[in-house]
Amino acid sequence: MFRAAVRSLPGRALPAMAAAVLWKKDKERERAIKAPSWRKEVHPYYNLSVTVVRAQNIQGTDMLSKADCYVQLRLPTASPLPDRTKVVYNSTDPEWNETFHYRIHSAVKNILELTLYDRDLMLDDKLSSVVFDVGNIKPGQTVRRVFKLNRKDKEALEVEFQIEESQDPPSEIITNGVLVAHPCVCVEGRIKYDENKENGNYMLKLSVPGSYEKQINAPLEKTENEEGDNFVFHADRDTSPHLDVCLLNTLRVAPNDLAPELDKRTLYLGKGSVPISSLPEGQEIDIDLPLSKNHVVNMSITKEERFQELDIRLGFELSYGERDFLKKRKKVIAQSLKNALDLNTEPDEVPVVAVIGSGGGTRAMTSFYGSLQGLQDLKLLDSTTYLSGVSGSTWCMSTLYEDPEWSNKDLKEPIDRVQKFVTSSKSGAFSAERLKQCTQELMALERDGHKVNFSDLWGLVLEYFLHQKDNPVKLSDQQNSVCRGQNPYPIYAGVNVRANISGGDFAEWCEFTPHEVGFRKYGAFIRTEDFGSEFFMGHLIHRRKEPKICFLQGVWGSAFAANLDEIWARASGTGIRWLNSLTDVIRVIDNCRKLHFHDPSHLQTRLVMPGGMVSNIFQDLFKSRFTAGELYNFTRGLYLYKDYMGVREFVAWKGNHLDAFPNDLTPMEENLYLVDGGFSINSPFPLVLQSERDVDVILSFNYSWQAPFEVLDLTSKYCKERGIPFPKITVTEEDEKQPKECYVFMDADNPRVPIVLHFPLVNDTFRKYKAPGVFPETDEEKKFGDFLLEGKDSPYRTKSFTYEPNDFNRLIAVNRYNVLNNEETIKSALKAALDRRKKKMAYRAIKKEKKI
Known part of the structure; x- marks a missing residue:
């Protein structure tokens, strides 16, 4: 026992907490923290007893002897360390009869993992793992379960569970219905x-x-x-x-x-x-x-x-800064619709229009400038609410928003400025002087406590490509660009992935805005100024200086974070198929949905059969992201709420999806792996389709070479799995081979479904016209429009960062033209959206009146 002497310390503030005290006075943050999406709840504790009884017919990995088995128990919501039974040597029917005790909180999703190991001299072999939702056991019950591990060999694991209400008083938690803060x-x-x-x-x-x-x-x-x-x-x-x-x-x-x-x-x-x-x-x-x-x-x-004051915002509503922007932007949009379409409408009735740009490196950046210039020429840029992009499109956005009045000025000036950098040599980025400067800056970043990785170096390279000098601008500086609603609201996209899982199998969309960075999937956001700081259990632990925007550009455009399987897939159209035979096998072994007491929010019991040591070697080789940037996880230390499965962003109904394994989801991880959104869907549809943004029209500009409708197909699948309204995508085989300039997708019977105008990157009628309806007059004008956008000899390859001046001008011109040539289509969509918005608002008013 220890001996202690107590001294009172009235009014003493802990030095470790001092950094978090000063900035809590920020009025905007306080208003955001007090948003209504989170709530306080009181839940009881329960005492859980788990008795590992025995296993039967266990076939070990050693051919010369029987298995030397033990069972590991992992319940991270109750104990930070796993427990384990003793080892029973040389037995196919080991018997333990060991009991382990846990105190669990009923507000969180408690998932117990029972993993059977075969003891080895070098590395213990994992034989199988049972993932069990403790919520499937009723309080006051003692239940013995026999989990079938292998039907063919009749392998089984027998475990007894008992849950009783704890004598400890119930405790209060903070939750938004997905995450829980203790x-x-x-x-x-x-x-x-x-x-x-x-x-x-x-x-x-x-x-x-x-x-x-x-x-x-x-x-x-x-x-x-x-x-x-x-x-x-x-x-x-x-x-x-x-x-x-x-x-x-x-x-x-x-x-x-x-x-x-x-x-x-x-x-x-x-x-x-x-x-x-x-x-x-x-x-x-x-x-x-x-x-x-x-x-x-x-x-x-x-x-x-x-506990009482969290430094992370738990909520699904828009940030205070974005909501304030929307009030001001609606007035700008109402005036724009009057000027461009001669429509008189009230600010609260204006449709919400999102313009989104795909990835594609310098090609996407240059093309996005052209598309935005076309919208400005049609006097429709002021009719848009959001501007969002991934990869190369974010490079365009981040440079535009350095000017707080950019959309109210002629875009020719920023286009001429970016042309200077795109058409100049990039060799200076790798000069001895520049590399020395980069090294010093990365070392300073590391001394400040930031995690430094390859994406940071790539960000400094991009900084030179786009500015050819140090650019001290930060993302939070862009608050000046939206403070009066004078420009569309920028949303930059990244995805959080796993180091050894394909982005097509699991990716969580992370949004970066001038006010906040966060995951709408979890309803977890931090101030943009605090991105890069360390958080734990919703509290700021170490505050660090906000990084320059170039380091975020390195994340948004981190094409180098691809693993070998994804590179192979892009080259051949499919992943390395034989890798699938080496992955873990997951199957439901105990369908609790058939039991009378089952709650639909409870997860089914699943068996995970590991692929083995050879599998791990190949998975690490082909699936690992050797250059993925690790960043501090601001959701670390938070738990999943007991009913998190009911939130549409989660695909937990798929038993083999990572969403169905809350012990391994992002809040339980130490780091984030944020990479280019193109590793999931090469366009930021998921960010503008959030119900809180209530978008009516999406102008989708796709700058990829191949599969002009792939982003629509992937988005359609994404929305179907999550119940998000999205129009049906139907295109002909001819359209796939020879796409046109613009396609309209909508559901005439459902105003909740946004109207999508999709613009593939094509050079269709631009070959014949120098402007909509205007033929070229000179040979030089005819030659200017007659060029190929794609092909092995194209100057617009994704890995090309330098263009000839004429090639740059052509890419700007064709994207501007494609918008101008579809003026009536865009305006018709805006008019239709205005009518749908009025109907939607009338329906909501009636629904609200009935509730009252």
């Missing part, structure tokens, strides 16, 4: 140095399992800090955390012939533990903690709880 405890302390004790190479290893900081090493000797070494840990109060202290002695050993590289040896001396629940709230205490018979460490410790 109370976070901050333990701050100081290791005291005693001059009377003997000197030595003593080292303390401090850890709080499940904490954000994990482990801290501190020398037990006099340092520059005369008062001793400080430490701080942040942990989940509900997992009953404890501070573990281990004392080591590092002995220096002279090298010898047998171990020439060995010059020191660590001697373990003892350890001790302090239950954090035993510490008083808001008071500093002195602790004498025995570590061994001869060693006692003296520490002063203070515990504080952080």
Whole structure:
């Protein structure tokens, strides 16, 4: 036991929390935090007992002997560390009868993983894993389940469950219906140095399992800090955390012939533990903690709880900044519709129009300029609400928004400026002087605490390509570009992927706006100024300086983050098929939906059969993203709500989809892997299709070479899986081979379905006309329009970053022309959207009146 002396500290603020105090005065943030989407709920605790009884007919991996089995239990919502049974050696029918106890919170999705291992000398072999939703057991019941692991060999695992309501009082949580925030405890302390004790190479290893900081090493000797070494840990109060202290002695050993590289040896001396629940709230205490018979460490410790004020916004509504923008933008749009279409309409009745651009490197960036210029020439740019893009289109957007008045000026000036950079040599980006500058900047970024990776270097390369000088602009600076509703609202797209999963199988859309960065899937957002800072359990742990926008451009256009399987798929049209035979096999083994007590929000029990060691080797080789950028995960430490499956963004109804494995979803991960949105859908449809944005018309500009309708097909599948309204996409085989300039897709009977105008990148009638209805007069004009956009000899290949001036002008001109040549189609869509918007508003008014 430890001995403690308590001292009151009235009004004392912990240094570790000081950084989070000042910026909480920001009025805009406070209004956003108080948004109505999150709520406080009170839920009881339950005591869960899991008894691993036995396994039967287990066939191990060793051909010369029977299996040496043990079972690992993982329940991360209740315990930060997995538990395991003892090993039963050389048995096909091992029996354990071991019971493990957990205290679970009923507000979160508690998923227990039971993994059967075969003990090995080198690396234990994973035989199979059962994923079980604890919610399938009724409180007060004792249920014995036999999980069939292999029907052919009659392998099975027998487990007994018992759940009883805990005597602990119910606790309050914060939730938005998808994520749950528990109370976070901050333990701050100081290791005291005693001059009377003997000197030595003593080292303390401090850890709080499940904490954000994990482990801290501190020398037990006099340092520059005369008062001793400080430490701080942040942990989940509900997992009953404890501070573990281990004392080591590092002995220096002279090298010898047998171990020439060995010059020191660590001697373990003892350890001790302090239950954090035993510490008083808001008071500093002195602790004498025995570590061994001869060693006692003296520490002063203070515990504080952080809960009521979250530093992350949990909610699905739009940010305060975006909502404020919309009020102002509606007036601009109403005036634009009057000028362009001679339509008199009230600001609240105007349709919401989103213009989106696909990826495609410099080709997409240049083309997007041309498309926007066409909309400006039609006097329709002021009729748009949102401007969104992925990859190369974001390069266009980010440079435009450096001018707070860009859409109210002639776009010829920024186009001439970007032409200068696109048509100039890029060799300076790799000069010795530039590389030295990049190295210094990356080192400074790392010293500031940011995770530095390949995408950051790529961002600095893009900075040179687009500006040929240092560009200190940040994304939050673009708040000046939308503060009066003077420009469309920019939404930049990235996707969060897994390092070893294809973006086509799993990708979570992350939106970047001038006000917030976040995942609408989880309803989790942080201020744009705080992107790159460290968060845990919804609280700001370490605030860092907002990175320059070029580092975000490196993420938005990180084409180099592709894995070998995706590269193969792009080259051949399909992935490496034989890899599929090596992946884990997932199947439902216990369909609880048939049971009378089953709740539709509960997950089915699934069996995961691992592909094996050979599978892991090939998966790591072909599926890993060697250059994917790791960033701090601002959702880390939050849990999935018990009914998260009911939110449409999740595809949890697919038993083999990662959404059905809440223990492995993003909030449980340490890092984000944000890459180019093109690895999922090469156009930001998912971001503008969010119901909160209520978009009526989408002008989709597709700048990819191949498969001109692929983004529509992928979006249609995405929406169908999630129940998002989207028009039916029907095109002929002739259209696939020879696409036209513009296609309209809509559902005439359903005003909730947006009207989609899709513009493939084509050079169709531009060959014959220099302007809509105007024939070229000179040979030079005829030659200017007669060119191929794609092909192996095309100057517009995705990997080409430098164009000849004439090629640049052609690409601008053909995209501008394609918009101008479809003026009536665009205006007709806007008129139809205006009528649908009025009908939609009338329906909502009637529905609201009935509720009242």
